[in-house]
Amino acid sequence: MDTLQNTALTRALTELPGPLPARGVIHIVIPHTDRFTVVGNHLAQHAGLSTVAVGLAVRIQSLPQGTEIGIKALAARFPEGEKLIAAALRELEAHGYLRRAVTNLPNGRIVTRTVFCNQPTALLRPRVGAARPQRPPAPPQAPALPDVQQEQAPEAPAPQDHAPFVALVPPPTAPRQPSPPLPQPRELTAELDRAATALLSDLRRHAHQLVLSENDIRQLAPAVAAWLERDTHPDTVRHTLTNDLPQPLRHPAKLLKHRLTVLLPPPLPGADDLAAPARPRVVVTPFQTCDGCERAFRAPTPGHCRDCRNAHSPAQAAAA
Known part of the structure; x- marks a missing residue:
């Protein structure tokens, strides 16, 4: 292989x-011809940026739209x-x-875009076709973003020339957010602990x-047990922990945590959770046959229909 590479290099x-x-x-x-990103020399040879910053910028530029680029991500x-x-x-x-960029949406919400x-x-x-009043020249400042708000909501008031920005990275003195705790099972049985330890090892x-x-395995075993307790197949847990690992991986325990x-x-939901809700029971009053005229009518018990009851009422009242 080395000989072939040297020959190709010489040619x-x-x-x-x-x-x-x-x-x-x-x-x-x-x-x-494919899988490439164009990087300008203004970035690759930037005298004010460290090599780490230039490399990170190239990696961010090669990521697809919507990828999280926070510190932890x-x-x-x-x-x-x-x-x-x-x-x-x-x-x-x-x-x-x-x-x-902090942007006001037409529905009144405020969103932040990285x-x-x-x-x-x-x-x-200056953008082509942008009708801006002439202003005296000013010294260059930090570049501003395009008017995202004006493009999405033309009926809104015209935004200012510079969109407001907030800092992406907190200063070194800012208090760090506490890390979320590791998942814990409801009951760490000996069987769950043995299976979780074997999976991590x-x-x-x-x-x-x-x-x-x-x-590391003792600290991470309860979290794996919580996954297994939720009926997660061990192969699924293993694939989640080993898939698409960063290269090189410097802190494996932190990544798994x-x-x-x-x-x-x-x-997983239970059988009762997946069952269709019971339909309300409708009570139907049965048909009865009138003891007087033998006409059908609805009533909870046998007897006379309304007409027979009304006809007998004056006679019963007179007899009384």
Whole structure:
């Protein structure tokens, strides 16, 4: 394999046009046909951004629309820790690549959108066809987002030139939100504890990154027992814990704790919960045959119909 790679590299070097430089990097550029993201040199060679921030920006830019890019979500996906990711996000915010836009919807609700712009300086250029009054030039400031509110609700009052923003990353001195507790079973029986411990100890056979210490297994076993107690198949639990792991995985116990907590399924409904609701019983008054005229009428008990009762009432009153 190494020989084939060296031969292909030598052939590619001979096909490069012009003389090769005596020192420094030599680029062999093979055009991408699929699964690629265009990154500008203004980001790749940004003098004010750290290498971590540039790399994180490239990864965010390659994610599909709607992907969560909070600190914890990125830490679970990529090998960098939360502190390093938080610092890199602050750098990207400071240079305009990352913003959170607060937008008023036509129904009166206020939503916050996380926005990544691949060319923040382009937002400073005047938009084609935008009718804006002439204003004196001002020094460049942080780029503003397009008027999202005006595009969604034309009847609303015209927004200001700059959409309001809130900080995406809390400052280092901000109090940290407490982590949600691990799920606990209603009753940790010896059978559940044995099955949960065996499942956690066996994970490294299915994903070599998930090597857990005995202490980690003791802490995570009750959470796995809670899944099993809710009639979750062990294969389902194993797939949830081993699927789509970040590469490389630096803190396997933390990742498993997060997945066991936030992905806990609800208990299975019982047979009574799945049964159709009982329809209300309708009481039907039966038909009776009148003892006087033998006409049918509805009544709870046998007797006379209304006409016979009315006809007999004056006679009964006179006899009395």
